Amino acid sequence: MxxxxxxxxxxxxxxxxxxxxxxxxxxxxxxxxxxxxxxxxxxxxxxxxxxxxxxxxxxxxxxxxxxxxxxxxxxxxxxxxxxxxxxxxxxxxxxxxxxxxxxxxxxxxxxxxxxxxxxxxxxxxxxxxxxxxxxxxPTQALLDAYSMQEKLGDIKGAKVCIVGDIKHSRVALSNIFCLQKLGAEVMVCGPTTLIPKHIESLGVKVSHNIKEALGWCDVANVLRIQLERQGDEKDVSFFPSLREYTQQFGINGEMIANTGRKIVIMHPGPINRGVEITSDVADSAESVILDQVxxxxxxxxxxxxxxxxxxxxx
Amino acid sequence: MRPATLIDSEHLTLITRRLCYQLIENHDDFSNTAILGLQPRGVAYARRIQKTLQEILPGQEILLGNLDITFHRDDFRRRDIPLAPNQTEVNFLIEGKKVILVDDVLYTGRTIRAGMDAMLSFGRPAAVELLVLIDRRFQRQLPIEPTYIGRSVDSYDNQRVEVKLDAEGEGKVLLYTTPNNNE
Missing domain, CATH: 3.40.50.1370 (Aspartate/ornithine carbamoyltransferase)
Known part of the structure; x- marks a missing residue:
């Protein structure tokens, strides 16, 4: 074809x-x-x-x-x-x-x-x-999967974790569809409030613990906290503060080192350095963020x- | 219908050696020359030419690249199914060099036109020549003529010339005839 x-x-x-x-x-x-x-x-x-x-x-x-x-x-x-x-x-x-x-x-x-x-x-x-x-x-999911394939050789069987605001993210949904079609296993990780209910029905694993998620995955696709979308529902706060989000779900070099494995780091941009990901992780050898672009x-x-x-x- | 054999393996070796000596006449030691094989089938013959040249001129480096012309074709959106692209591998600049484009069969000349277009993405060559194993004469749709010809063939539109080359250095050229085929 x-x-x-x-x-x-x-x-x-x-x-x-x-x-x-x-x-x-x-x-x-x-x-x-x-x-x-x-x-x-x-x-x-x-x-x-x-x-x-x-x-x-x-x-x-x-x-x-x-x-x-x-x-x-x-x-x-x-x-x-x-x-x-x-x-x-x-x-x-x-x-x-x-x-x-x-x-x-x-x-x-x-x-x-x-x-x-x-x-x-x-x-x-x-x-x-x-x-x-x-x-x-869709094009973001395609370029994410393409970059993963380039780094890993084959996506089939790869374990990919999407971290962050899944609820407001179109990147997450397209990524889930794309990775599943290519035979990868997908996990989503984030605060309960930012993970849609019943997302398990798409066949993805769910975790609310970033350390557990990093211990499982080969690839971490880190999403930005979309501050502009948090205001859609005016009276609702999805998490108490950015500082708390970073404490619970921010990824730093030490966490990656503790897993004892190499984890490919991806981010669709724009990065909020120091919020969802620290600079040492974003600029590390395992990061493919600029390859994605x-x-x-x-x-x-x-x-x-x-x-x-x-x-x-x- | 069974295909007619235009060139057998023994002849192919002779023709390839003759073409190589012609190239040496014009290009001396190949220090300022690059060979570009056109994907998909010109590449195999270009490799054959390079190998034979290296046998004749031992120790001489001869630049060889593969050029894919899919994105430069003039029949995009005129086909039902787009052609699958092949790999382009040109690891040198052709700026100021003499370039020899190599293809297996020259027919309408449209592939060569696209090839010249694609080639210009890698610089401005000093001169461009065209080497083809088979020249299907009188079938040109563009004013393009080869510099080096393995063999000229007179053929009809419903005929197809196929060059088969294998890695061991064997090869042959066959002529297929299909009734009412609008190739």
């Missing part, structure tokens, strides 16, 4: 294992491309991509934009802050207006879970989900390339 089974990348949930393998194989080649003296190939030169960001993003947007430009696509950017969304336009109208300007693909981030799925049913274009609320962030461009190039090949020529 050298074609994706889907027309859009809405979530890892909709992908087959073969799709993920194909994306990884293709990303491998793009990783070589972005390390050449001239980091550009002309594959998407007749494709126009719109990056629609209805929610703030720095690195995902930058990573997508670089991926698009290195494939020679034409890129237009849109952010909700400076648009007619503020004037009351609906999502479908906004997107259809942009598509009327002959755009072939849409990369979108939206605060509402399911927005890309909804849009894919109502507009005629190829959609890539760059994060929808607390639902999925590099692989992000290659994986996104692979996704864009494979999805663009399905766009008909008119």
């Amino acid at each position: 050298s074609k994706l089974s889907v027309d859009h990348l809405l979530g890892i949930k909709y992908l087959l294992k073969e799709d993920i393998d194909l994306i990884f194989d293709t990303a491998q080649n793009f990783k070589e491309v972005i390390n050449r003296p001239i980091r550009k190939v002309p594959s998407l030169r007749d494709i126009t991509v719109a990056n629609l960001f209805f929610e703030n993003s720095t690195r995902t947007k930058l990573s997508f934009e670089l991926a698009e430009k290195r494939l020679s696509a034409d890129v237009v950017n849109f952010s909700a802050a400076s648009s007619s969304v503020k004037k009351g336009e609906t999502l479908i109208d906004t997107v259809n207006n942009i598509l009327s300007m002959k755009v072939d693909m849409v990369v979108m981030r939206h605060p509402n879970p399911g927005a890309p799925v909804f849009l894919s049913r109502h507009v005629n274009t190829t959609i890539i989900n760059a994060g929808d609320g607390t639902h999925e962030h 590099e692989n992000g461009v290659a994986v996104r190039m692979a996704v864009l390339y494979l999805l663009a090949s399905g766009i008909g020529r008119n």
Whole structure:
């Protein structure tokens, strides 16, 4: 198989294992491309991509934009802050207006879970989900798994622990789906208040003790405490203070050393140094945090390339 | 239908040696020359050329790279299934060097055009030459002609030329004919 089974990348949930393998194989080649003296190939030169960001993003947007430009696509950017969304336009109208300007693909981030799925049913274009609320962030999960594969050789049978705010994290859900499809065992670790109820039904282990979790895992994917999301439910505090969170769930070099094993450290960024992870861990030899960023461009190039090949020529 | 044998193993060795001596005439000791095999099938023949050159010029280093052209092709989105890319392995800069592109079969010339495009990602070469084992004459869609030719073949559109090379140095070239095949 050298074609994706889907027309859009809405979530890892909709992908087959073969799709993920194909994306990884293709990303491998793009990783070589972005390390050449001239980091550009002309594959998407007749494709126009719109990056629609209805929610703030720095690195995902930058990573997508670089991926698009290195494939020679034409890129237009849109952010909700400076648009007619503020004037009351609906999502479908906004997107259809942009598509009327002959755009072939849409990369979108939206605060509402399911927005890309909804849009894919109502507009005629190829959609890539760059994060929808607390639902999925498929390209992040793909680049995480790709980085793990690169470091470990094979993900099958690997033990991966996702630490932190699972409840508000789209990265966690996409990672769980992706890692399970690739045959890894997944554990989530965090305060009871930040772990969704019934998450065991996804087939993941749950721990509320970071030392126990580190003793079990080969890979620790540490998530950021999303302070901006803690305020969604105004009267609710999920943990008493950042200081207490750090005391209970922050990872430091001593804890890693005490396990007596090597644990691959990952973080989707941005890092709050000294909160969920200390600098000595984030900058250690076992940390692949910067590889994740590099692989992000290659994986996104692979996704864009494979999805663009399905766009008909008119 | 059984394929016709265009070149047998013995002939292939002779042709490869002849091409190597032609290369030596133009490139002297290969100190400023690099060979780039085009993925997937040109790579095996490029390796064969490098090996034969090293037999003729013992101790001489001959730069060899593999170039994948998938992302530079002009038929992306014109196929139902995208072509799977292969590995590019060019561990040197071609800036200022003489480059010999190697492919097994030259047909429409489109692969070579993409190859030249892909090659430019690694610098600006001083000169570029093209070596092919088989030149399917009169089938060109682009103004591209080889510098070194193993053998010229006159063929129809419904025919396919296949170069088989194995690691032991054996090999042959076969011509398949399929009725009504729009290759």
